[in-house]
Amino acid sequence: MALLSVRDLVVRFRTHDGTVYAVNGVSYDVEEGETLGLVGESGCGKSVTNLAVMQLLPRPAGRIEGGEVRFEDIDLTRASEAQMRDLRGRDIAMIFQDPMTSLNPVLTIEEQMVETIQAHRAVTRREARERAIELLRMVGIPNPELRLGSFPHHFSGGMRQRVMIAMALALEPKLLIADEPTTALDVTIQAQVLELLQRLTTERGTAVVLITHDLGVVAGMTGRINVMYAGFVVETAPTPELFAHPRHPYTVGLLHSIPRLDSPEGEPLIPIEGTPPDLRRAPVGCPFAPRCAWRLPACWETGPSLEPLEAGATIRTTGPQATHRVSCWNPATAEEAVAGAPLRDGFVAAPPPGGSGGRGAGPVAEEGERVVFTADADEAAALPGAHGLPEPPATTEPWR
Amino acid sequence: MSMPVAAPAPVSGATSDGGDLLQVTDLRMFFPITQGIVFARHVGDVRAVDGVSLSVGRGETLGLVGESGCGKSTAGRAILRLYRPTGGRIVFDGTDITRLEGAPLRRMRRRMQMIFQDPYASLNPRMTASGIVGEPLDIHDIGTRDERRARIRELFGVVGLDPDYGERYPHEFSGGQRQRIGVARALAVNPDLIIADEPISALDVSIQAQIINLLERLQAQFGLTYVFIAHDLSVVRFTSDRIAVMYLGRIVEVAGSRELNERPLHPYSVALLSAVPIPDPSVEARRRRVILKGDVPNPAAPPPGCHFHTRCWLRERLGNPAECETVSPPLTEYRPGHFAACHFADRTQGMPESATALTGTSAPEAAGGAPA
Numbered sequence: 017m018a019l020l021s022v023r024d025l026v027v028r029f030r031t032h033d034g035t036v037y038a039v040n041g042v043s044y045d046v047e048e049g050e051t052l053g054l055v056g057e058s059g060c061g062k063s064v065t066n067l068a069v070m071q072l073l074p075r076p077a078g079r080i081e082g083g084e085v086r087f088e089d090i091d092l093t094r095a096s097e098a099q100m101r102d103l104r105g106r107d108i109a110m111i112f113q114d115p116m117t118s119l120n121p122v123l124t125i126e127e128q129m130v131e132t133i134q135a136h137r138a139v140t141r142r143e144a145r146e147r148a149i150e151l152l153r154m155v156g157i158p159n160p161e162l163r164l165g166s167f168p169h170h171f172s173g174g175m176r177q178r179v180m181i182a183m184a185l186a187l188e189p190k191l192l193i194a195d196e197p198t199t200a201l202d203v204t205i206q207a208q209v210l211e212l213l214q215r216l217t218t219e220r221g222t223a224v225v226l227i228t229h230d231l232g233v234v235a236g237m238t239g240r241i242n243v244m245y246a247g248f249v250v251e252t253a254p255t256p257e258l259f260a261h262p263r264h265p266y267t268v269g270l271l272h273s274i275p276r277l278d279s280p281e282g283e284p285l286i287p288i289e290g291t292p293p294d295l296r297r298a299p300v301g302c303p304f305a306p307r308c309a310w311r312l313p314a315c316w317e318t319g320p321s322l323e324p325l326e327a328g329a330t331i332r333t334t335g336p337q338a339t340h341r342v343s344c345w346n347p348a349t350a351e352e353a354v355a356g357a358p359l360r361d362g363f364v365a366a367p368p369p370g371g372s373g374g375r376g377a378g379p380v381a382e383e384g385e386r387v388v389f390t391a392d393a394d395e396a397a398a399l400p401g402a403h404g405l406p407e408p409p410a411t412t413e414p415w416r
Numbered sequence: 417m418s419m420p421v422a423a424p425a426p427v428s429g430a431t432s433d434g435g436d437l438l439q440v441t442d443l444r445m446f447f448p449i450t451q452g453i454v455f456a457r458h459v460g461d462v463r464a465v466d467g468v469s470l471s472v473g474r475g476e477t478l479g480l481v482g483e484s485g486c487g488k489s490t491a492g493r494a495i496l497r498l499y500r501p502t503g504g505r506i507v508f509d510g511t512d513i514t515r516l517e518g519a520p521l522r523r524m525r526r527r528m529q530m531i532f533q534d535p536y537a538s539l540n541p542r543m544t545a546s547g548i549v550g551e552p553l554d555i556h557d558i559g560t561r562d563e564r565r566a567r568i569r570e571l572f573g574v575v576g577l578d579p580d581y582g583e584r585y586p587h588e589f590s591g592g593q594r595q596r597i598g599v600a601r602a603l604a605v606n607p608d609l610i611i612a613d614e615p616i617s618a619l620d621v622s623i624q625a626q627i628i629n630l631l632e633r634l635q636a637q638f639g640l641t642y643v644f645i646a647h648d649l650s651v652v653r654f655t656s657d658r659i660a661v662m663y664l665g666r667i668v669e670v671a672g673s674r675e676l677n678e679r680p681l682h683p684y685s686v687a688l689l690s691a692v693p694i695p696d697p698s699v700e701a702r703r704r705r706v707i708l709k710g711d712v713p714n715p716a717a718p719p720p721g722c723h724f725h726t727r728c729w730l731r732e733r734l735g736n737p738a739e740c741e742t743v744s745p746p747l748t749e750y751r752p753g754h755f756a757a758c759h760f761a762d763r764t765q766g767m768p769e770s771a772t773a774l775t776g777t778s779a780p781e782a783a784g785g786a787p788a
Contacts, residue, residue, distance in 0.1 A: 057620040172711045202483035203647065204708045207691040211707055229621055232693025236700035256697045273625035275654035277692050278699060281674060285654070287625035291590045307622075 018045035018334055019088065019223055020069070020108075020191055026082035027061070027068050027247075036295050038064045040247040041083070043322070046191065047334040049221040053234035053255070055270075056244035059292055062227045065244075066193050070110060071100045087191070106136045109184035113196035115176035119168040125152075126164035129183055136187050151182040155212060174205035178212065185216055192217060195227045210237060231270060235259060240338055243267050246293050246303035249322055253340035261340070263325065263347040265310045272356035286356040302345065306368070310346045310358050313366040320345050437609060437641050438472040438495065443504035445487070445494045449716060462716045464490040466665035467504070469747070472609070477635065477642040479656030479673065481649055481688070485712055487665040488645045492611045495643070496528050497521060509608065526556050529602035533614035535594035539586040545572075545597050546582035552604040571600040574637075575630060592623035599630065603638070611643045616651065628655060649692050653677050658753075661685045664715055664723040667747060671754040677774075681756040681764050683730035690773030704772040720744075722758070729769060734760060 027039035039061040046052050054062040067073050069085050071092060085092040087108065092100070104110075112118045120128055129148035130141060139147070145164070152160035155178040168176055177197060184192055197213065198206040214237060217224050226237055234241055234255065241258050243251040243266065251264040262268050269288040290307040293299075302308070305315040322343040324331055331339045352359050445465035450456035465487045472478045480488045494501045497513055506514045513524050529552075532538035539548055550568045553559060559567060569579040575596040586594055595615065602610055612631065616624040632655070634640060646652045652659055652673075659676045661669045661684065669682040680686045687706040694700055708727045713719055719726050725740040739759055747757045764770055 057622055174711060202712075203649075203691040204483060204687055205711070207705050208707055211705065230693065231621075231695035232700075235695045235697045236693055259695065259697050270621060271695060273622055274695065275625075275628070275650045276696075277650040277653060277677065277689065277694055278696070279654075285625040285628055287629055288622040289626070291592060291623065292620070 017088075019048045019050075020046040020225075021086040022065070022069065022083070023086075024083040025065060025068060025080065025085065027064050027073065028079060028081050029077045030079070031077055034296050035298075037298055038078075038247055038295060039068065040299055042244075042247070042249050043083075044242055044249065044252065045333040046223050046225060048190065048223055050240065050334060051217070051224040051226060051238045053238035053241040054225060054227045054244060055229065055231060055234055055241055057229055057292055059246075059295060060244040061247035062244050063195055064247075066110070066195060066225060066227060070104060070108060070193065071095065071097075102136075105132060105189070106187045107189055108191045108193065109187070109189040111177070111180050111184050111192065111194045111197045113199050115173070115180045115200075116168060118180060119176060121168055124165050124167055125171075125179055129164075129179075129186065132183055133186055147186065148182075151186055152179070154185075154216070155179070155182045156208075157182075173201055174208060177201060177209050181209070181213060181216070185220070185222070188220060189222060191223045191225065193225045193227070196229070197226075198233065199228070199230075206233075213237075231274065239336055240334070243270075246295065246299065248299075248303055248319075248343060250304065250344070251340075251342045252322065252338070254336050254338050257340050261350060262353050263340070263342045264304075264344050265308045265346075265348055266304045268348045268353045268356060269307075271353075302343075309365050310344075310348060310352075311365045312346050313369070314345050315366065316369050318345075319343075435474065436471040437474045437476075437509055438470075438643075439505075439507040440468060440470050440491075440495060441505040441507075443468045443491065443494060443506065444502045445490050445499055446502040460716050463665050463718060464715060465494060465501075466718070468662070468665070468667055469504075470660055470667065470670065472641055472643060474608075474641055475635070475639050476658065477644055477656045479652035479659040480643055480645045480662060481647065481652045481659055482662035483647055483688075483712060485664075485715060486662040487715070488662050489613050491662070492530070492613050492643060492645050496525070496530055496611055498530075522556070526552075526605045527607050528609045528611070529605065529607040531595075531598050531602050531610060531612040531615045534618045535591055535598050536586075536618070538598055539594055541586055544583050544585055545577075545589070548586070548597055549582075549600045549604055552601060556605055558605065567604070571603055574603065574634070575600045576626075590623075591619050592626055595619060595623075595627050596630065599627075599634070603634065606638070607640070609641045609643070611645065613645045614647065615644075617646065617648070624651075631655070649677075649689055650694075661688065664712060664718050666723060666757065668724065668758070669754075669756045670747070671751075671756075675751070675754050679751075679754075679765060680770070680774075681750055681754065681761040682724075682758050683728050683764055684724050685756075686764060686770050686773055687729065690769075702772075703774070704769070706769050706773045724758075730758070730760060730764060730767065733767060733769075734763065 023043050025039055025042045029036035029038055042065055056062045068080050069092065073079065080093050126145065126148060130144040133139060133144040133147055148164060149160045152163060157163050157175065157178055171179060194213065198209050201209060210233065226234065228234055238255050240254050241252065242249045243264065245266050251258065251267050262271055272286040273288055275285060288307055293303055293306065299319060301317050302315040302319055305311045308315065320343045322341045324339045324341050329339060443465055444467055446461035446463050448458050449460040449462060451459045468491050470478065480491065482488045493499055495506055497516065501514060505512060508524060508528065511524065513521065516524060546568050549571055550564050553564045553567065568582060572579040572582060577593060577596050589597065616627050619627060635642060644652060644655050656673050659671065659673050660667050661682065663684050669676065669680065669685045676685065677689065680689055687708050690703065690706045706729055710727055713726055721741040721743055722745050725731055728740065731737065731740045745757045745759045747755045749755050750761055
């Protein structure tokens with residue numbers, strides 16, 4: 017029995033602009049002491065998934081419209097607010113990207129930490145204060161006795177994030193959800209904070225869900241990764257396996273589109289063309305199809321499900337032996353993953369159903385570079401099955 | 417083995433076939449701190465840029481890298497004369513522009529443009545995309561109405577936008593498309609130099625490569641010279657011919673892109689390189705990060721001597737030599753074209769930190785980093 021078990025989670029936002037299809041059937045498990053990375057771009061649903069787990073979705077717009085979230089034996093989607101309040105902080109803690117907005121600016125660090133501790137533990141103020149000092153020392157804040165009286169704005173960004181980590185770990189939670197904990201920090205400070213986070217959670221055996229857009233961060237920090245796109249988990253595997261043998265075209269694309277510090281000189285970047293889909297339209301087919309170089313005609317119509325690479329294999333959802341699963345009708349082969357493009361003779365990505373002719377003078381393609389094109393939501397909406405962009409028109413005369 | 421010689425300022429471009437387009441000498445940009453409401457007393461300065469010398473060759477890309485608050489953006493803006501520098505000299509294509517004002521400055525600005533970090537904040541939400549891209553043409557009074565219109569359409573094509581979308585407003589475009597509009601605007605007046613201030617950091621990962629490739633293509637197409645300002649060494653390494661590393665208002669190291677990555681001589685550069693995560697678990701498992709203590713000091717009261725000495729791992733290794741605290745190290749050429757501002761730069765490569773901090777693939781063959 018996993019510590020956290022998310023099954024077919026569906027989250028929608030009802031807004032004045034219509035329904036936002038934020039999370040579209042996400043399932044994953046987290047074992048005790050495990051570190052899971054959730055990787056994806058903004059709007060892929062990685063943060064919303066975790067807000068849903070914590071029952072912190074902004075109401076009334078955001079609602080869980082399907083699925084189940086189990087933590088130990090409790091179904092969190094049915095838990096009362098009192099039950100949740102008891103659970104948050106004590107069993108599941110969360111760290112956010114921007115510590116300045118998650119700390120209360122008009123209370124001292126002492127007031128905030130003591131309040132957190134006393135809310136869940138029957139301790140005196142003095143004992144809570146002792147504990148707070150111990151925690152600040154643990155995260156490397158110099159002169160913790162003095163700094164307790166400081167306000168959040170007295171601290172630098174890295175220090176604030178240390179305070180957040182101290183507060184999150186104050187009650188020894190079983191699960192820590194860290195949502196882009198270092199994105200707002202400079203690289204050398206990021207290194208400090210990640211090292212701290214890793215050391216403390218390993219020492220305590222805390223399970224961690226690390227949400228980030230940075231593949232470099234998950235490579236060093238996690239045991240297992242879910243790659244998310246447009247509210248779906250498109251690929252999941254243990255970290256070494258995912259980086260060694262990525263199969264989903266989106267994962268392959270991500271790995272080829274970021275400059276690496278250790279890539280060979282002169283190796284070109286292969287961008288993923290287009291932009292992520294507009295989540296205000298119900299997903300039809302594979303969400304990545306409009307940007308995918310591997311797509312088949314079926315990709316426009318039917319969304320694939322997350323399946324093991326070998327059909328019929330027993331599925332393990334947690335641990336270093338977890339089954340590598342991918343949600344794709346036409347996954348990249350090992351050679352294609354290295355090359356970053358389909359290598360099959362004469363293979364052409366399937367055009368969208370219904371065609372896309374009749375658009376004006378198109379943008380220009382350079383040799384060796386695919387056409388870049390603009391999104392036109394109205395036109396794209398008219399295309400059945402396409403939630404992102406229409407196919408770019410044929411190349412016109414190159415610009416001089 | 418000869419002794420390291422003090423750098424002739426400015427540090428010249430390694431591959432300057434057509435001569436240097438831009439020469440900056442001892443640039444200083446201080447922002448005054450004042451107290452009092454009626455009579456503002458001058459009580460100090462934020463020394464954002466504190467003696468920066470650099471040069472950029474024609475067609476070259478110079479990467480300017482450092483953490484927030486190191487002065488890299490201020491340096492970029494001062495070079496474009498968006499500020500009036502406190503001191504130093506800026507020579508653009510043979511003309512001293514340090515004290516230029518009015519019409520001559522405006523004429524010079526036609527040849528120098530900027531691309532900003534945040535495509536959401538840097539585009540006027542009440543102007544159409546065509547208006548934004550065409551505004552520089554209006555300001556500099558270039559061409560007739562029809563010529564401008566044709567030029568705008570042409571520019572849209574160049575940066576990969578559909579020219580028919582010119583009448584749309586910024587909010588109708590995605591982040592990557594907005595950045596393309598910003599690039600088109602910078603290109604409108606046919607500049608020689610473009611200062612790109614973190615042009616991709618606000619974009620999603622899958623979009624960043626599109627903009628990097630676009631900038632590279634435009635450089636080849638129009639022979640542009642770039643100063644590429646960024647905090648991310650892996651991006652700068654990819655885009656730049658040479659890299660200058662800044663810390664607290666000063667340049668601490670300048671070298672060819674590859675040289676800097678394989679053989680950094682300044683202890684801060686080593687720490688910066690080691691802090692960049694690499695998307696490969698097997699590489700990450702081999703690396704040992706150099707974790708710097710504490711935060712960047714206050715630029716209004718920088719530490720005496722070497723600005724980095726309060727956080728320096730190398731100084732600690734060498735038993736805290738006194739000169740780090742008293743003498744500010746000059747930018748010195750240790751190898752051809754490779755400058756570092758550290759009293760002990762020749763010891764950096766011999767340290768185990770250097771060997772394990774980097775990618776693990778290019779351990780230094782010869783310890784010591786003998787000066788050229």
